[in-house]
Amino acid sequence: MCKASTTEEKIKEAAKSVFLSKGFSGCTSREIAKEAGMNVALVNYYFRSKNQLFLIIYQTVMHDFMLSMMEVFSTELSLKEKVSLLIDREYEFLTKHPEIPTFVLNEMARNKDAELQIHETLNNFAQTGVFVEAAKAQMSGEMRQVDMVSLTMIIMANCQHPFMARLLTQQLHGMTDAQYDMQIIKHKEIIKEMILNYLFPKKSTNE
Amino acid sequence: MCKASTTEEKIKEAAKSVFLSKGFSGCTSREIAKEAGMNVALVNYYFRSKNQLFLIIYQTVMHDFMLSMMEVFSTELSLKEKVSLLIDREYEFLTKHPEIPTFVLNEMARNKDAELQIHETLNNFAQTGVFVEAAKAQMSGEMRQVDMVSLTMIIMANCQHPFMARLLTQQLHGMTDAQYDMQIIKHKEIIKEMILNYLFPKKSTNE
């Protein structure tokens, strides 16, 4: 897909591709080496072990994933515009990287009590001040009184799930790949209207 | 969790538990045997191979999963009531079996061109006549003009994703297990209102 100049980057690229599509338990070191076009030993020469290589890939993927959700919050838009833009950005990101949500959730489940935490990214999330902004919007009546957890869940669910459940939905409705790609584009507008209508309801002529 | 009378049922129970929590690639035959409290050879004596055992488990899980989505459609309720009841039933089912959506989607992805299809269940889905019913409701203006695929996607996303993304969401908001359980209960009502408001909008005094 890309250039992959140095050997180290070649390995990282191959590992990312293989880990994303098969997960940690679903692939072997030799498979990654083959994808990178080299010997198994060379992979371990650069990254010591399969697990160490995985941790590096996981961190960069997780970072990209969280960043795609957060960068909108740093803009100067109204809250409603922010939500709208966030949905656009999420669909844009997930169209390019549809395996990421499944990958992240699976590996978090596989490695519960271990090193796959998200402390840094979590702090960045709080620092955007979007929670304070939302609380204000709710006080002023601009936005419906929905707690921040459910707000997060609504947006994540309606953005991520269509990409995660692609195979099932395609089989269920007998759709081709091209048809589903089109559906995604249409679906984005539908859920955007649904969510915005819910969060920012049109006042019905009182006051 | 249950009685598990015969040896065959003991194996099935153990296999279901292990497969659901770790997936096919994430567990070993010996792990299943140990969970069932017996030798590895005995598992293969009853089920020939790990893959054969998996296929049996997958089929029953898939059946339960699809059934939970479909049984509502056989009732005599209005379409709006059906959607409402469907959401209730889905949350009820997923509270009891939260790993099933992730399991099904993962194994479908692992075994793309193979025997994990859903032909039977798919036919049952069409036979409920819910698609015809929805088309009628749209013609009469009772329901908003949303294609059936997006309707499916909206309901599945808002029901399944909160259970699939539990670990991530809990970490993101620093919630305990008990707090998240409460959140789920609250969230069900929120997405129910959001979805019903969208699908069956209140007419604004015209006609």
Add this chain to the structure above:
DNA sequence: AAAGATTTTAAACGCTTGTTTAAAACAAAT
């Protein structure tokens, strides 16, 4: 109680896994 059929086990099979070793190929420097 003995015979036969069924269920369960311990042990091994060949193969693949993640990882390491030691030698080869290559590059840089003297």
Add this chain to the structure above:
DNA sequence: ATTTGTTTTAAACAAGCGTTTAAAATCTTT
């Protein structure tokens, strides 16, 4: 050209994998 250090490889390691074998244990039937 030889030495030095780095990169790459082929080959091996023990451990674990799915699966099979053959014998032990248990149950059925007589």
